Amino acid sequence: xxxxxxxxxxxxxxxxxxxxxxxxxxxxxxxxxxxxxxxxxxxxxxxxxxxxxxxxxxxxxxxxxxxxxxxxxxxxxxxxxxxxxxxxxxxxxxxxxxxxxxxxxxxxxxxxxxxxxxxxxxxxxxxxxxxxxxxxxxxxxxxxxxxxxxxxxxxxxxxxxxxxxxxxxxxxxxxxxxxxxxxxxxxxxxxxxxxxxxxxxxxxxxxxxxxxxxxxxxxxxxxxxxxxxxxxxxxxxxxxxxxxxxxxxxxxxxxxxxxxxxxxxxxxxxxxxxxxxxxxxxxxxxxxxxxxxxxxxxxxxxxxxxxxxxxxxxxxxxxxxxxxxxxxxxxxxxxxxxxxxxxxxxxxxxxxxxxxxxxxxxxxxxxxxxxxxxxxxxxxxxxxxxxxxxxxxxxxxxxxxxxxxxxxxxxxxxxxxxxxxxxxxxxxxxxxxxxxxxxxxxxxxxxxxxxxxxxxxxxxxxxxxxxxxxxxxxxxxxxxxxxxxxxxxxxxxxxxxxxxxxxxxxxxxxxxxxxxxxxxxxxxxxxxxxxxxxxxxxxxxxxxxxxxxxxxxxxxxxxxxxxxxxxxxxxxxxxxxxxxxxxxxxxxxxxxxxxxxxxxxxxxxxxxxxxxxxxxxxxxxxxxxxxxxxxxxxxxxxxxxxxxxxxxxxxxxxxxxxxxxxxxxxxxxxxxxxxxxxxxxxxxxxxxxxxxxxxxxxxxxxxxxxxxxx
Amino acid sequence: xxxxxxxxxxxxxxxxxxxxxxxxxxxxxxxxxxxxxxxxxxxxxxxxxxxxxxxxxxxxxxxxxxxxxxxxxxxxxxxxxxxxxxxxxxxxxxxxxxxxxxxxxxxxxxxxxxxxxxxxxxxxxxxxxxxxxxxxxxxxxxxxxxxxxxxxxxxxxxxxxxxxxxxxxxxxxxxxxxxxxxxxxxxxxxxxxxxxxxxxxxxxxxxxxxxxxxxxxxxxxxx
Numbered sequence: 001x002x003x004x005x006x007x008x009x010x011x012x013x014x015x016x017x018x019x020x021x022x023x024x025x026x027x028x029x030x031x032x033x034x035x036x037x038x039x040x041x042x043x044x045x046x047x048x049x050x051x052x053x054x055x056x057x058x059x060x061x062x063x064x065x066x067x068x069x070x071x072x073x074x075x076x077x078x079x080x081x082x083x084x085x086x087x088x089x090x091x092x093x094x095x096x097x098x099x100x101x102x103x104x105x106x107x108x109x110x111x112x113x114x115x116x117x118x119x120x121x122x123x124x125x126x127x128x129x130x131x132x133x134x135x136x137x138x139x140x141x142x143x144x145x146x147x148x149x150x151x152x153x154x155x156x157x158x159x160x161x162x163x164x165x166x167x168x169x170x171x172x173x174x175x176x177x178x179x180x181x182x183x184x185x186x187x188x189x190x191x192x193x194x195x196x197x198x199x200x201x202x203x204x205x206x207x208x209x210x211x212x213x214x215x216x217x218x219x220x221x222x223x224x225x226x227x228x229x230x231x232x233x234x235x236x237x238x239x240x241x242x243x244x245x246x247x248x249x250x251x252x253x254x255x256x257x258x259x260x261x262x263x264x265x266x267x268x269x270x271x272x273x274x275x276x277x278x279x280x281x282x283x284x285x286x287x288x289x290x291x292x293x294x295x296x297x298x299x300x301x302x303x304x305x306x307x308x309x310x311x312x313x314x315x316x317x318x319x320x321x322x323x324x325x326x327x328x329x330x331x332x333x334x335x336x337x338x339x340x341x342x343x344x345x346x347x348x349x350x351x352x353x354x355x356x357x358x359x360x361x362x363x364x365x366x367x368x369x370x371x372x373x374x375x376x377x378x379x380x381x382x383x384x385x386x387x388x389x390x391x392x393x394x395x396x397x398x399x400x401x402x403x404x405x406x407x408x409x410x411x412x413x414x415x416x417x418x419x420x421x422x423x424x425x426x427x428x429x430x431x432x433x434x435x436x437x438x439x440x441x442x443x444x445x446x447x448x449x450x451x452x453x454x455x456x457x458x459x460x461x462x463x464x465x466x467x468x469x470x471x472x473x474x475x476x477x478x479x480x481x482x483x484x485x486x487x488x489x490x491x492x493x494x495x496x497x498x499x500x501x502x503x504x505x506x507x508x509x510x511x512x513x514x515x516x517x518x519x520x521x522x523x524x525x526x527x528x529x530x531x532x533x534x535x536x537x538x539x540x541x542x543x544x545x546x547x548x549x550x551x552x553x554x555x556x557x558x559x560x561x562x563x564x565x566x567x568x569x570x571x572x573x574x575x576x577x578x579x580x581x582x583x584x585x586x587x588x589x590x591x592x593x594x595x596x597x598x599x600x601x602x603x604x605x606x607x608x609x610x611x612x613x614x615x616x617x618x619x620x621x622x623x624x625x626x627x628x629x630x631x632x633x634x635x636x637x638x639x640x641x642x643x644x645x646x647x648x649x650x651x652x653x654x655x656x657x658x659x660x661x662x663x664x665x666x667x668x669x670x671x672x673x674x675x676x677x678x679x680x681x682x683x684x685x686x687x688x689x690x691x692x693x694x695x696x697x698x699x700x701x702x703x704x705x706x707x708x709x710x
Numbered sequence: 711x712x713x714x715x716x717x718x719x720x721x722x723x724x725x726x727x728x729x730x731x732x733x734x735x736x737x738x739x740x741x742x743x744x745x746x747x748x749x750x751x752x753x754x755x756x757x758x759x760x761x762x763x764x765x766x767x768x769x770x771x772x773x774x775x776x777x778x779x780x781x782x783x784x785x786x787x788x789x790x791x792x793x794x795x796x797x798x799x800x801x802x803x804x805x806x807x808x809x810x811x812x813x814x815x816x817x818x819x820x821x822x823x824x825x826x827x828x829x830x831x832x833x834x835x836x837x838x839x840x841x842x843x844x845x846x847x848x849x850x851x852x853x854x855x856x857x858x859x860x861x862x863x864x865x866x867x868x869x870x871x872x873x874x875x876x877x878x879x880x881x882x883x884x885x886x887x888x889x890x891x892x893x894x895x896x897x898x899x900x901x902x903x904x905x906x907x908x909x910x911x912x913x914x915x916x917x918x919x920x921x922x923x924x925x926x927x928x929x930x931x932x933x
Contacts, residue, residue, distance in 0.1 A: 401843045403789035404750075424789040425796070451840050453796045458732065460725075476729040493822040493837045495830065496804060511729040532728045560725035575726050607724055625724070649722075667722070 092151045401448045408462035415488045421459035427452035449492050454481045454501050463515040474512035480505035482541045509533040514561045530559035565613040571620050577606030593632040609651045616659040623650035740771045749782040764900045777858040788842045795835050797887045807831035812878035838872045870910045881918045
């Protein structure tokens with residue numbers, strides 16, 4: 001009782017119920033005047049009042065708790081907003097830093113001088129920032145330069161500049177990269193020809209850069225002479241014209257591209273990486289950049305290794321890193337050897353990449369084929385000081401359905417379609433986008449869509465013309481079958497369509513071992529074949545006289561492999577171990593590519609399994625039984641380079657369309673990828689098994705996909 | 711036959727090899743085949759040596775797992791049946807052979823579709839061979855060529871039954887093609903004896919009459 005009254009008074013004084021208390025007291029006073037106070041009555045009254053006050057107090061406490069909860073909620077919200085803001089500011093800083101770096105780099109490459117532009121330190125982020133208590137006054141002191149609004153404004157500006165969408169960002173960054181490749185190429189000249197301190201805008205210098213190009217080539221040649229000289233020189237000569245022609249295009253792009261910032265798009269994705277190693281921005285972006293050089297290595301004997309157990313072939317989707325790009329962003333001074341040899345080729349490739357960017361963009365699905373992102377520690381090219389990261393190959397698809405070894409492969413130039421030819425007398429068509437998830441394996445299974453039946457013996461070779469509508473196959477029966485490609489979405493169990501087998505070219509009297517079609521679209525209706533009957537023939541399927549020419553070389557024996565070298569020449573390898581360059585018109589041998597001087601062993605040792613022409617240079621590459629790959633100059637007939645490439649006979653070769661990489665397969669069960677400039681092995685995969693003493697019979701480089709021109 | 715340096719024999723079909731010399735290397739004893747494809751190599755080697763000697767072709771090496779042996783033989787059959795299919799393509803048109811029949815007794819429905827349907831004979835042939843290729847190469851049922859689960863071995867029977875209908879159709883409707891093919895490959899005889907030996911089909915279904923005396927079981931297959 002003694003306790004309750006003070007508390008009740010207290011409550012009465014501050015609470016709204018104060019009036020009630022007073023009135024109650026008044027009432028009791030009035031009652032007291034009229035009635036006699038009885039002890040029980042007073043007690044009852046006091047108890048009653050106490051109960052009332054208690055109830056009010058508890059209600060009030062509930063209210064207080066509610067309000068406290070609301071305060072806590074609002075504080076939490078504020079904290080969240082602050083974190084968000086912090087994050088955005090950080091992004092802005094990073095973007096700005098990257099942009100600055102790009103500008104500086106561009107400037108340096110272009111004029112050979114450092115651009116003076118304010119603060120070039122990488123942004124510093126204090127991790128403590130977000131942990132500052134919510135009610136502290138300055139949680140963002142670490143990013144003092146930007147207020148929230150400014151930052152937002154900047155970000156919006158940047159996005160507008162670069163055009164909002166990731167696709168556009170990709171395009172531009174690619175263009176910039178090609179541009180940088182070019183500029184890099186010219187840096188030597190840039191330093192010599194330009195006084196330091198020039199600080200003009202990039203756009204105004206575009207023309208000047210274009211004009212300077214020819215003058216800069218000689219110094220590069222010199223510096224490049226430490227590399228594989230004659231080959232690279234030839235390459236250089238060949239590509240120089242194209243480079244010059246294209247330079248102006250890139251130069252005019254410069255202003256836009258430089259402003260857009262090379263790596264912006266990538267960095268948005270990889271912000272965290274950047275934060276950790278902002279020094280390696282370029283490495284990062286190179287690695288993440290969906291590289292358009294995508295290779296498919298394809299091993300073929302129908303019988304891969306034990307892990308894959310009983311497959312007929314494994315198709316490897318290989319996602320490569322182009323070193324040319326990595327090097328392209330590296331300062332030239334650090335890598336003299338590259339300056340001469342690599343860049344001309346790189347430019348060519350880059351140029352082409354630039355041209356196909358729009359089409360590669362349309363190819364979202366292909367991009368999903370990226371194998372894995374495990375970047376290995378380093379790939380050491382002796383001349384690069386920067387680490388280039390590489391991805392390892394893993395098998396992407398396993399194509400099982402052939403009953404025996406797979407002898408040959410052909411990719412469709414446009415569709416994600418592959419055709420395989422097997423010793424089981426059939427060819428099969430595969431749509432690589434129609435996959436079946438495989439059990440307990442990382443690679444996907446694909447089921448064949450169509451089986452081409454038309455050969456009465458093992459099918460040995462296969463080729464598709466440059467437009468992809470005709471496929472030619474031939475085998476031990478000596479007949480060349482011309483196939484129309486069935487629709488790529490055909491039902492595997494559709495009814496028989498006799499028109500798929502378009503025609504047959506009969507003329508060879510023994511097994512046909514190799515077929516080739518020109519890469520030039522103007523020569524779609526031509527095909528070259530070489531047979532164990534000792535002849536090579538050029539056909540024009542569909543024409544009145546289908547057989548156009550027959551070639552042979554008495555002294556060299558049987559042709560083993562053939563390829564077009566341009567549209568007017570062909571190169572054929574013979575059992576003698578030599579290759580001969582024929583003029584297609586006259587049928588006369590033009591050049592003999594002899595490799596005898598360094599071949600050890602007997603006649604078998606020099607057997608050539610495959611000969612291919614470089615797509616851009618007058619160079620022929622041959623694969624030999626004695627484990628060597630040899631390179632020849634088509635003009636002089638001299639051997640440029642020879643290397644032991646595998647542990648066993650090299651059976652197949654494929655040069656990528658840009659002429660930068662060479663893919664080789666061997667009976668040692670491995671497929672290797674070679675950098676054509678440094679002649680070093682960049683990648684290797686072993687995923688096949690042997691049957692008798694044969695293993696990989698064919699491999700193919702898959703060019704970047706292009707979508708259909710609409 | 712090409713000899714590499716020294717005395718080792720490299721069994722390879724190098725580009726430029728004449729058709730006659732294709733796979734034309736000296737025999738390799740089964741014990742020396744260290745590849746996981748030894749059984750296939752062995753079977754193909756025996757067939758190449760003497761296609762008519764069915765007894766030898768069907769005799770497994772000592773200690774050979776029977777499931778794998780049957781499986782590899784069936785692969786080989788389906789593969790060689792492509793040859794018959796190629797020949798049939800020239801003559802067996804969907805317009806003439808609208809149904810897969812042998813004798814008048816049965817019309818065979820094509821099992822390659824979700825609901826079995828009456829494919830023309832040539833489609834039945836192609837679909838059956840394609841389906842067999844998929845099944846026999848299936849990673850699910852036949853993940854290894856060295857050991858095969860018992861549950862998968864039972865699948866072989868149904869493949870045999872369907873594939874056999876190709877022989878019977880060719881025999882009853884395209885006799886000239888059948889004879890020409892059979893004289894070259896002895897495939898139907900080998901297949902019949904294979905079926906009989908391993909009891910993969912009921913004998914009532916073996917309706918192609920096979921020349922007497924070739925195989926002990928073939929006489930009874932006439933029905």
